[in-house]
Amino acid sequence: MLGIIADDFTGASDIASFLTENGLRTVQMNGVPKTTLNDRVDAIVISLKSRSNPVAEAIEQSLNALSWLQANGCTQFYFKYCSTFDSTEQGNIGPVTDALLDALGEDFTVISPALPVNGRTIFNGYLFVGNVLLNESGMQNHPVTPMRDANLVRLMDAQARGTTGLVSHQDLLQGAENVKACFNVLKAQGHRYAVVDAVDNSQLAVLAQAVAELKLVTGGSGLGAYIAARLSGGKQGENAFVPPKGNTVVLSGSCSLMTNKQVANYQQKAPHLQLDVEQALNNENYVDQLYDWVMAHLDAPLAPMVFATVPPEQLKAIQQQFGAKQASQIIEATFAKLAKKLHTAGVVNFITAGGETSSIVVQELGFSGFHIGKQIAAGVPWLQAVEEPIYFALKSGNFGKEDFFVYAQGMFI
Ligand SMILES: Nc1ncnc2c1ncn2[C@@H]1O[C@H](COP(=O)(O)OP(=O)(O)OP(=O)(O)O)[C@@H](O)[C@H]1O
Numbered sequence: 001m002l003g004i005i006a007d008d009f010t011g012a013s014d015i016a017s018f019l020t021e022n023g024l025r026t027v028q029m030n031g032v033p034k035t036t037l038n039d040r041v042d043a044i045v046i047s048l049k050s051r052s053n054p055v056a057e058a059i060e061q062s063l064n065a066l067s068w069l070q071a072n073g074c075t076q077f078y079f080k081y082c083s084t085f086d087s088t089e090q091g092n093i094g095p096v097t098d099a100l101l102d103a104l105g106e107d108f109t110v111i112s113p114a115l116p117v118n119g120r121t122i123f124n125g126y127l128f129v130g131n132v133l134l135n136e137s138g139m140q141n142h143p144v145t146p147m148r149d150a151n152l153v154r155l156m157d158a159q160a161r162g163t164t165g166l167v168s169h170q171d172l173l174q175g176a177e178n179v180k181a182c183f184n185v186l187k188a189q190g191h192r193y194a195v196v197d198a199v200d201n202s203q204l205a206v207l208a209q210a211v212a213e214l215k216l217v218t219g220g221s222g223l224g225a226y227i228a229a230r231l232s233g234g235k236q237g238e239n240a241f242v243p244p245k246g247n248t249v250v251l252s253g254s255c256s257l258m259t260n261k262q263v264a265n266y267q268q269k270a271p272h273l274q275l276d277v278e279q280a281l282n283n284e285n286y287v288d289q290l291y292d293w294v295m296a297h298l299d300a301p302l303a304p305m306v307f308a309t310v311p312p313e314q315l316k317a318i319q320q321q322f323g324a325k326q327a328s329q330i331i332e333a334t335f336a337k338l339a340k341k342l343h344t345a346g347v348v349n350f351i352t353a354g355g356e357t358s359s360i361v362v363q364e365l366g367f368s369g370f371h372i373g374k375q376i377a378a379g380v381p382w383l384q385a386v387e388e389p390i391y392f393a394l395k396s397g398n399f400g401k402e403d404f405f406v407y408a409q410g411m412f413i
């Protein structure tokens, strides 16, 4: 059984959807469960909110997740991080990878954030988003984890304990056995991690073969999909559900380029209200006011949207005025409290944008886990809470097309 440790909730649903699509019975858990799992599944995804935490906390959460997955029968492990390699100055991806390797008694793994279907490719160790390098893609302005270098070897070397080598595009073209031979060469040279190029899916298929014997694999959902295909023997997923029509809200806390476009698009069509950071900080009735506004607009043809999403210049101004950390924390807390009140009041479908934002909302609602439904866009499935018919679309910042919020609601039956 495959055990996945995901460093945020949108990332968790992203990989869970690809595993499901590729024939693995998959369940997504909200944090590290307190009890054992009784369902018969092929893969378990544990959603953490550890991407931007202090390193020690991220390590502790990840090791707890690993222990639980081991106790529940998993034998191969996947550390899922963002396809844009989102990491703080101190890292998290490097230190967590080291801690997982140590706990498993291993000394080598791969680094593969590639997700070609969403434009994330790796060439000569450089991560591209569409046609541009990561650090020119808008990710250099990320509010919490700005990415100012696109070289994965350098990024890993700066944050991990060991050194990093490269398995290049040319090496992949020669097949899985050659990739395994490259791993051995890198190990003999003393490297602990291999960044592996992938300019399209065919290289991920090769890599999925080459990592079959590794106890720990790390990367995005692209490689996860091909590992699933290898494990299931190419089966397709079944039973993809979509939510019934019901009270719906859109909560957008991502400032990514694509979410900005999606929010601008949706503002033309649906009731919308911008979250005011000053109010969130200083007005103790603010969550109630947002709640009243959402409740008053639930009957509109398209769901009301509360958004903190702003373009980069505005984000910079807000961060200068209130402090980046304080602003992001109060926004996350406001969304969490609002979601809780809306759930109590009968909202059943939550469309959330942004990994941190989605994580905090889902943690606050406290369901133990999720069934994985139909994909709305590549890497964004509908989820249903295990305990109740409450549905979620947890959209990664840069995923989906411009009409994502409308499109998602168009899937209701
Ligand atoms: N107007 C704003 N001012 C300051 N911070 C903001 C603002 N809007 C959002 N944020 C903060 O920016 C962060 C956005 O991170 P989030 O993970 O939710 O989105 P993302 O990084 O685009 O998504 P993903 O991780 O899925 O790619 C959150 O902590 C959020 O609270």
Ligand SMILES: O=C(O)[C@@H](O)C(=O)CO
Residues within 6 Å of the ligand: 008, 010, 011, 012, 014, 015, 081, 082, 083, 084, 115, 220, 221, 354, 355, 379, 396, 397
């Ligand atoms: O890999 C991605 O890009 C996403 O699943 C993600 O992690 C966004 O938070």
